Amino acid sequence: MTADRRRWAALIVLCTGMLMIVLDLTVTNVALSSIQADLGFSDAGLAWVVNAYMIAFGGLLLLAGRLGDLLGRRRVFLTGLAVFTVASLGCGLAQSQAVLVAARFVQGVGGAMTSAVILGMIVTMFPEPRELARAIGAFAFVASAGGAVGLLAGGVLTQTINWHWIFFINIPFGAVTAALARRLVDHEDGIGLGRGADLAGALTITASLMIGVYAIVGPAASDGWTDPATLGLAAACLVLLALFLARELTAAQPLVPLGILRSRNVTGANLIQIASVAGMFGIFFMRSLYLKKVLGYGAMDIGFAFLPTTVLMGALSVRFTEPLVSRYGARSVMVTGLALITAGLVWFTQAPVDGTYLVHVLPVMVLLGIGAGLAFPALMTLAMSGVTAENAGLASGLVNTTAQVGAALGLAVLATLSASRSLDLSASGASVPAALTGGYHLAFWVAAALVGLSIVIALVVLETPAPAEQVVTGRELVTEPA
Template identity: 65%
Template structure:
């Protein structure tokens, strides 16, 4: 792919020390642009609906089209980055994402916007799937790697809150079109700097033995499963025939993919990667933990809008403490805590704080005060996420061979996207059902809405408790902290591999 440049193997980090950190900022800027796009649209949906004439049922496809393409292609694009070129995959993804963003901003019909959002999701998957793998290979030394992953984790987990604020500001100050147009200068600048700062790389390439059948099966399975979650399940219910049909189809494709990978000579996703308890446990915890985060970002935003009557900008500002605390912990303290106590010991209290935040939100009244009922939740959520997600990223990438870093990166992103989509669909359905029940029982609409949100928060807290159990049971214990005063803690273990039974 990159024949005119001097290439280096994927596993050799070449940039000078300062250039590596600048390159990290460049990669994370591109990641932030992609991650916040998943939520920046939410606060603008009412305006988009009025402007382009969306029906209430079709409006969800502005979000769903992006999520189906993004979640469905992460594993495939992560592995293709390993086989071809990670830098090339990022650059191609930025080009597709930026071009699709322009089409989104120029959309004059509902169909044009939905199609452009799907293409935008394709570009987002291409660019983001391999970024974490690139960071791991650029920073092989444990302490530097923990710090770099902390930066990435902040961007990946706080992007949703940043998107709510950015969407509110742009929609109210200019127009909804600019939530997409703003991606063009950011994408162009990121691509130019990536070309200059990130060395060209080349993987082993695609040949006749490449697992094309596995690629088709896993992409089809993930797209069908995400579609099932965001469309028939959310609209018709989990017991509807359409939900069961598409869900069964997705599971059959997934089963065929696993069978194919177990027998393929050069599998797209080597199943041996799941022998690592760190990788398997971290992905399970990631998929469960984002359920709680999504319930806060999405249903919490609805509580602020529909019960407390905040406008778009006020909603974004309400989430600002979460973003600031996540940033302070992820950027400044995550590396210190992970190196001192270990990733598992840092993860567990973080998950506990997120669960407590959801329990607090489940007592928020219809006449709630921001300072009493919302701010403490945002503070606990930001602190818990700032502790948990950098530790999760460290665990998910530990024990992974450099040649599989892109795959592991795509895997942890897929866990977040599919877990978030599933969690949001389940919690939104439960919330709507409880609201309908309370309304039928004679409750006023604000009380009925709030009752539905409370149920969703309680279920989210229960899912976080399950994530805590998985973290305790599946993840291996960290090495004992260094007892000698004044002496640096030992490096994070990267050999947490469970031997085959």
């Protein structure tokens, strides 16, 4: 196998690892009702099947990305795969609530280690800008569209076998992915623990992120944003974050060199990631609930309903977004995609109780598919631009962290607002379908506003040179002033 073909084969392996992580959360959501019936979870307890994973995953992404720089990204990727695969076996074998929740937490640890370093490996494998844009497009498609595939896969496995198999299926995929990664992904030693073994920084940022994610998916989602527990956890998160920043400013070998945030593109892209993912990820579940509770779709029907979005995202991300970025620049392509996503979300605010797929759902799926296929590959290109090979893992972990924070924040905010609006409408005498639809409409409007905010950030913060002026200098992708 030639070196060039080996690189692209390695990309497929890395994307397969990412697909496992993305699919896991979605298929678990599809199977929650079956898990509840089998293991006897209460409604509040059932939420921890998801929350335990999200807390570990969101809390450890930044640390895992930096460990990839220090110890070698291939080593961290393989370790994460092993942890994730073994934890999946534990989830599948679980016969009690405590075992399942604990195994899901360990799964989140493995998922963070696996996914945090993938973008960093892609950046170092593909130093030429055009090839890098194509590779990131493939990664962005897997990261964004995997959820829709998970809806279908979760419905098939749960309905035809049982919920245990949504976890067992990870075992052969994890083993094969690890074997191929050992063969195709080149080993790298990393820069060594001496270049960033900042234990105090690692503990404070990990604790801050875990507490922050817990506050969002726990008390905020169940009791509201003004609940004392929510406010107390938010305050603890901010205090730890302030301590972390103070530590990084004074540490001789900081865990996270804050100089990486001096890049307007890196900082802006991560802010955009939070806002846009909050809108997209949160509305992903709201759309699923609308299809299920208002239009009466089953799990497999919902999966098929999302297929146009998946197909369009794949076609654009893998084949067409890269030449558009090369010709018009990443910022222009991204803003266009975000505008289409916003239009799709606004369209969905008009979906009625008796909506039809062809009129009220399919056009939205098309707009979101095209928009995401354009926006997210360009966004990831910007997030990794100007990053040295030594900090590629950190930047990769950062962009994954902001995506996770945005997803948790969006889901909690939109679900809370939607439920509150539905209760108000129901108390006013509206029928159950009408009350639910009214709640979803509010969520769609808020999601559209969040994506619109990301457009404003892109126009104000980002700096994008002319496409022809993107160059590669040594091991660093840089941009020359226009």
